[in-house]
Amino acid sequence: MPIQVLMPALSPTMEKGNLSKWLKKEGEAIKSGDVIAEIETDKATMEVEATDEGTLGKILIPEGTADVAVNTPIATILSDGESADDLGKAPAPAKQEKAAEPAPPAEANASASGGGEEKKAPAAPQTVSQPDPEVPEGTEMVTMTIREALRDAMAEEMRRDPDVFVMGEEVAEYQGAYKVTQGLLQEFGAKRVIDTPITEHGFAGIGVGAAMAGLKPIVEFMTFNFAMQAMDQIINSAAKTLYMSGGQMGCSIVFRGPNGAAARVGAQHSQDYSAWYSQVPGLKVVAPFSAADYKGLLKAAIRDPNPVIFLEHEMLYGHSGEIPKLDDFVIPIGKARIVRSGGHVTIVSWSHGMTYALKAADELAKEGIEAEVIDLRTLRPMDTDTIIASVKKTGRAVAVEEGWQQNGVGAEIAARIMQHAFDYLDAPVARVSGKDVPMPYAANLEKLALPSVAEVVAAAKAVCYR
Amino acid sequence: MAAAKKSVTKETGHGQEKASGADSPPEFTREQELRALRDMLLIRRFEEKAGQLYGMGAIGGFCHLYIGQEAIVVGMQMALKQGDQVITGYRDHGHMLACGMEAKGVMAELTGRRGGYSKGKGGSMHMFSKEKNFFGGHGIVGAQVSLGTGLAFANRYRGNDFVSLAYFGDGASNQGQVYESFNMAELWKLPVVYIIENNRYAMGTSVSRSSAQTDFSRRGISFNIPGEQIDGMDVRAVKAAGDRAVAWCRAGKGPFILEMQTYRYRGHSMSDPAKYRTREEVDKVRHDQDPIEQVRNRLLADKVSEQELKAIDAEVREIVNASAEFAQSDPEPDPSELYTDVYR
Numbered sequence: 001m002p003i004q005v006l007m008p009a010l011s012p013t014m015e016k017g018n019l020s021k022w023l024k025k026e027g028e029a030i031k032s033g034d035v036i037a038e039i040e041t042d043k044a045t046m047e048v049e050a051t052d053e054g055t056l057g058k059i060l061i062p063e064g065t066a067d068v069a070v071n072t073p074i075a076t077i078l079s080d081g082e083s084a085d086d087l088g089k090a091p092a093p094a095k096q097e098k099a100a101e102p103a104p105p106a107e108a109n110a111s112a113s114g115g116g117e118e119k120k121a122p123a124a125p126q127t128v129s130q131p132d133p134e135v136p137e138g139t140e141m142v143t144m145t146i147r148e149a150l151r152d153a154m155a156e157e158m159r160r161d162p163d164v165f166v167m168g169e170e171v172a173e174y175q176g177a178y179k180v181t182q183g184l185l186q187e188f189g190a191k192r193v194i195d196t197p198i199t200e201h202g203f204a205g206i207g208v209g210a211a212m213a214g215l216k217p218i219v220e221f222m223t224f225n226f227a228m229q230a231m232d233q234i235i236n237s238a239a240k241t242l243y244m245s246g247g248q249m250g251c252s253i254v255f256r257g258p259n260g261a262a263a264r265v266g267a268q269h270s271q272d273y274s275a276w277y278s279q280v281p282g283l284k285v286v287a288p289f290s291a292a293d294y295k296g297l298l299k300a301a302i303r304d305p306n307p308v309i310f311l312e313h314e315m316l317y318g319h320s321g322e323i324p325k326l327d328d329f330v331i332p333i334g335k336a337r338i339v340r341s342g343g344h345v346t347i348v349s350w351s352h353g354m355t356y357a358l359k360a361a362d363e364l365a366k367e368g369i370e371a372e373v374i375d376l377r378t379l380r381p382m383d384t385d386t387i388i389a390s391v392k393k394t395g396r397a398v399a400v401e402e403g404w405q406q407n408g409v410g411a412e413i414a415a416r417i418m419q420h421a422f423d424y425l426d427a428p429v430a431r432v433s434g435k436d437v438p439m440p441y442a443a444n445l446e447k448l449a450l451p452s453v454a455e456v457v458a459a460a461k462a463v464c465y466r
Numbered sequence: 467m468a469a470a471k472k473s474v475t476k477e478t479g480h481g482q483e484k485a486s487g488a489d490s491p492p493e494f495t496r497e498q499e500l501r502a503l504r505d506m507l508l509i510r511r512f513e514e515k516a517g518q519l520y521g522m523g524a525i526g527g528f529c530h531l532y533i534g535q536e537a538i539v540v541g542m543q544m545a546l547k548q549g550d551q552v553i554t555g556y557r558d559h560g561h562m563l564a565c566g567m568e569a570k571g572v573m574a575e576l577t578g579r580r581g582g583y584s585k586g587k588g589g590s591m592h593m594f595s596k597e598k599n600f601f602g603g604h605g606i607v608g609a610q611v612s613l614g615t616g617l618a619f620a621n622r623y624r625g626n627d628f629v630s631l632a633y634f635g636d637g638a639s640n641q642g643q644v645y646e647s648f649n650m651a652e653l654w655k656l657p658v659v660y661i662i663e664n665n666r667y668a669m670g671t672s673v674s675r676s677s678a679q680t681d682f683s684r685r686g687i688s689f690n691i692p693g694e695q696i697d698g699m700d701v702r703a704v705k706a707a708g709d710r711a712v713a714w715c716r717a718g719k720g721p722f723i724l725e726m727q728t729y730r731y732r733g734h735s736m737s738d739p740a741k742y743r744t745r746e747e748v749d750k751v752r753h754d755q756d757p758i759e760q761v762r763n764r765l766l767a768d769k770v771s772e773q774e775l776k777a778i779d780a781e782v783r784e785i786v787n788a789s790a791e792f793a794q795s796d797p798e799p800d801p802s803e804l805y806t807d808v809y810r
Contacts, residue, residue, distance in 0.1 A: 006521070006522060007521075008517075008518070008520070008521025008522070009520070009521050009522070009523050010736060010737045011736065011737045012523065012526045012527065032511070032514060033510070033514060033533070033731075033752075035745075043737065043739075044737045044738065044739045044740075045739055045740050045741070046733070046736070046737070046738070046740070047740065048521075049514065049517065051514045051515060051517075051518045070521075070522075070523065071522060071523070121801070121804060122801050122802055122804055122805065124805055125805050165623070191623070196650065197646075197649060197650065197653070199646040199649065199650065201612070201642065201643045201646055202612050202615075202643050202646025202647050202649070202650060203646075203650065204612070205609060205611075205612020205613050205615070205616060205643055205646075205647065206612055206613075206615050206616040206619050206647065206650060207616060208612075208613055208616060209553075209601075209612060209613035209614060209615060209616015209617045209618075209619065209620070210616040210617070210619045210620045210623065211616070212601055212613065212616065212617065213551070213601075213616070213617050213620035213621075214620065215619075215620050215623060232606055232609060233609060233612060233613075233643075236605075236606050236609065237604070237606075237609055237613060241594075241602070242807050242808070242809070242810060243587055243807045243808055244584055244587060244588040244592035244594075244602075244603075245583075245584050245588060245592065245593070245594040245602070245807075246582075246583065246584035246585035246586075246587050246588065246807060247585070247806065247807035247810065248583075248584070248594050248595070248596055249594045249596060249601070249602075250810055281808050282808055282809070284809070305810045306809050306810060
């Protein structure tokens, strides 16, 4: 039977176009792939190629015709052995949407598959966070620096799983730019502790590729400021592949390194990326404060089958804390911790922001205000339940972060409190954050640009109307 | 596009090590010719059908067709062994079919249906198959080069002798991460073949308007990576070059660059203005160098009957038509799939 050639669409939004030119005449032989006509819209020109072989039977739309609706039959092709007499019998080709209704393809497909009406998006799944592991009574506590806790976490996981390796600038022979990988080269050798050239975009991509092949890389960025160079591989390749592959291929990878402001290193080395990464579905984002959390959460991050951004803080590397001496001390990702209980105001922070929060709580206590201080620890998935439970108790909240305020994590915390605990609030949620400027170098200006204990105290008092 | 075959020799401290092979491509056996014909035809008919479905509005968004370049993936695939990996950019349908992925699953992904390789969540540029060692389908120009180098890194880490093929175009060749990857691949002797599919145009920008060094086989010189320029319209030349490059990598000598000189008959994507080159130029390549016609003519000269070739044509059409049928009748993903596969 003769085959109809339809007016094609140049793009999913095209509804009609001009048939500018016929390149084949009626009766002419046509091979698959031959250009038979040219069509155009105001945006582009396109060649119509034959996908079937035979003879051009009849031209239904003459050249020069304007505004031909998409999917209108424009010609018929006769197969071998057919003649012009068969023309009347041309069937509609396999699938033909009505030309008069050039619906956007998504909707057209929906009707083809039987569900034309616009469906409401299903509810987003709730994340259930696991509690911290039980530390048995009488467990020996070891005091160590956060730097050492990180090193131990990596070493333990590398002993446990031969697919785990560390790569980054100066991680091996130099022993880590901040000495976090000290001793790893000596224990695990150059095969698993790999010095890279200064080439963040490239080695992040190599890490993600290795993870797609099933390895479990720990990619150290000397600082997260340099990871800006690698952002495309982190977001587009690491975070999205599992989804884009329908769950077939993902990557278990940790990107770690110091994040945020150190001291007097200027604007390009002082940015806090908490908000940037925690916006992205597909990533988990961890930003601990205590030594024990650094160790337990890094171990969890390395074991996690998803890409994890592990934000450390240079100002904390030298801080010491007690870590339970257990064979396998792993803290689940996704659970906040109430570091200090109180009934008057909730202060939420994470990473180095906790130093301001805790000192402010001490100050506030002297004035009779008992603050409940929550260490988020994980920014994505965010433990909203712990925040909300606390705010329902205190009725007041302050979010503290070193990053900028616009679209910051504090803004997200405030929005969630408003959404889930509006009726419990006795005052608007306050935010204390880094100032809206690139980080200055001068010591006095830098101090002003960062949050301070005094600002947290003032904010807490303000929401308490004191 | 001359029937090029030029090699960049490798300068080492110990004199020259030449990586190239014979001057004219070795003949294929009849069996190889028939396989090449069938595999190339499958890609061409598939792409023609995809173009048609796009025109009907059944395929949305982007759709980059591989028509004209079929000899590259088919020839390279003939040089691989089970376990070798393939990764490419956004013009990826041909690569998937060559890897043995099913036409049905690829077409259904193009139409965004649940039976697609990514359950309809990826689309034209994002399909994967663990089973067939195909690692995507990547939409950011050049990203697959670092990722493919990472696949090679994993092979080296595990101490196996698999090789990864990282395909990219003349346009991607100007991305910075390509050279970051070249550097580390040679530094660490990673078994990766970089295949530059030079189809002369990055979207609408010709090579001469975008590239200071238009001989892409030389792009690895400053990293000591050997390279060859190959007639990418001759599947035999591609296969022979693939054999040399893959052997080099398997032997632990590090990466290898193959510049495949080729041509895309269709536009960059479906909405291509077709103003940057003449129809005469396109017609001339199609007429003089078509990779499929080359094989067909050799087979006819070798006394294979028209009948036999028609049977191959019919078999391929059948597969493609069935895939189009499935891709239009298979349901869209269930709404409950919206939130799945974000984390595992």
